[in-house]
Amino acid sequence: MKSLFKIKSACVLCGEMTEQEVSLCSECRNDLPVVEYSCEKCGLPLSVSDQSLCGQCLQLKPVVDYTHSVFYYESPIDYLIGKMKYEGDLSCAAILGDLLLKSVKDIKQTPDVLVPVPLHNKRLVKRGFNQSLEISRAVSKQLKIPLDTQYVRRVKPTVAQQTLNLKQRKQNIKGCFEVQAKHQLYKHVVLVDDVITTGSTVNELATALKEGGVEKVGVWSIARAVLK
Ligand SMILES: [Zn+2]
Ligand SMILES: [Zn+2]
Numbered sequence: 001m002k003s004l005f006k007i008k009s010a011c012v013l014c015g016e017m018t019e020q021e022v023s024l025c026s027e028c029r030n031d032l033p034v035v036e037y038s039c040e041k042c043g044l045p046l047s048v049s050d051q052s053l054c055g056q057c058l059q060l061k062p063v064v065d066y067t068h069s070v071f072y073y074e075s076p077i078d079y080l081i082g083k084m085k086y087e088g089d090l091s092c093a094a095i096l097g098d099l100l101l102k103s104v105k106d107i108k109q110t111p112d113v114l115v116p117v118p119l120h121n122k123r124l125v126k127r128g129f130n131q132s133l134e135i136s137r138a139v140s141k142q143l144k145i146p147l148d149t150q151y152v153r154r155v156k157p158t159v160a161q162q163t164l165n166l167k168q169r170k171q172n173i174k175g176c177f178e179v180q181a182k183h184q185l186y187k188h189v190v191l192v193d194d195v196i197t198t199g200s201t202v203n204e205l206a207t208a209l210k211e212g213g214v215e216k217v218g219v220w221s222i223a224r225a226v227l228k
Contacts, residue, residue: 007019009023010023011023011024011025011028012024012080012083012091012092012095013025013028013076013079013080014027014028021098022091022094022095022098023091023094023095024095024098024099028076029099032071032076032077032099033071033072033074033075033077034070034071034072035069035070035071035072035224036049037049037051038067038069038224039051039052039053039054039057039067040052040053040066040067041053041054041057041062041064041065041066041067042054042056042057042062042064042067042196042199043067043068043069043196043199043219043221043224044056044057044224044226045072045224045226062199062203062206063203063206063207063210063217064191064199064202064203064206064217064218064219065206065216065217065218066218066219067196067199067202067218067219067220067221067224068103068104068107068218068219068220068221069196069219069220069221069222069223069224070099070100070103070221070222070223071099071222071223071224072223072224072226073195073197073223073224073225073226077222077223078223080092080095080096081096081131081194081195081222081223084096084131084134084194085127085131085194088127088128088129090129090134093129093131093134093135094134094138096135096194096222097134097135097136097137097138097139098138099222100135100138100139100192100220100222101138101139101142101143104139104143104220105142105143109188109218110143110145111145111186111188111189111190111216111218112145112146112186112187112188112189113145113146113147113148113151113186113189113190114136114139114140114145114146114147114148114189114190114191114192114220115147115148115149115151115152115189115190115191115192115205115209116130116132116133116135116136116147116149116191116192116193117132117191117192117193117201117202117205118130118132118149118152118153118154118177119132119154120154120155120156120157120158120176121154122157123157130149131194132192132193132194133147133149135192135194135222136192139192139220145190148186150180151179151180151186151189152177152178152179152180152205152208152209153177153178153180154176154177155175155176155177155178156175156176158172158173158176159172161173161197161198161200161201162197166198166200166227169197169198169200169201170198170200170204172200173200173201173204174204176204177204177205177208178208179208179209179211179212185212185213185214186214187214187215187216188214188215188216188217188218189209189214189216189217189218190217190218190219190220191205191206191217191218191219191220192219192220192221193219193220193221193222194221194222194223195221195222195223195224195225196219196221196223196224196225197225197227198227199219202219205217206219
C-alpha cells in the first residue's frame, strides 16, 4: 500500500529534509547554474539572446541539428554528475533525470526515440551502468518517448575524452559507433548525454545515424562544459 505520508529525504546538496520526489530541496534546485541563452546547434552558452548560433557553428556546420543543455558544467552540477558516475550514486542519476525532464517537458518537437550515448562494453562492465541511460529513464517514462539502447553500439574502446584536446577528441571517437542496420528506422532521434564538452562524440554519433537514414538528430544533455 502506498503511504499517505510523503517520505522525506535529505537534500544531497544541503542536507535539509525535503518532500521533493528526488533528494534535492527546492532552494538548492532554484540555485542551479541554468544556461539561459545558448547556441541552437551546439548548446554553447551565449551572452546575448539575439543570437541563435555561435561563431563556430556558423563556420563549421555541425551534423547535430540542435542541442539543449540544461546547465553549465560547474558547481554543484559537476558534483552531482561525478557522484553518479564515479561513486555509482544512482539517487543522483534520479535527480539529474528529473532536472532534465523538467527542462524538456514543454519542448514542441517530440523525437521518435531517445538514444542514450552508448558506452563501450568494457567501460559498461567496469562502471556497472550507463549514466546516460539512467538520466534518460524519467524523461522516457513521463513524456512517453521510447528508449532504444540497442540502436547504436560503441564498437571501439576509446581513451577518456577529458584527457584530449579538440583534434585528438575527433580522432579518438572516429568510427566508434555502429548503427544496427536491421533495426527499425527512426526519423527524429534525440541523443541523451550527461556532459557535452566539444560535441565530438555526439557529432560522430549523429554522423553514423544520418548515414543510417535518420533525418534529424538532436541532443539533450544535463550540462555543457565550456573549454577554456
Ligand atoms: Zn538543498
Ligand atoms: Zn554552436
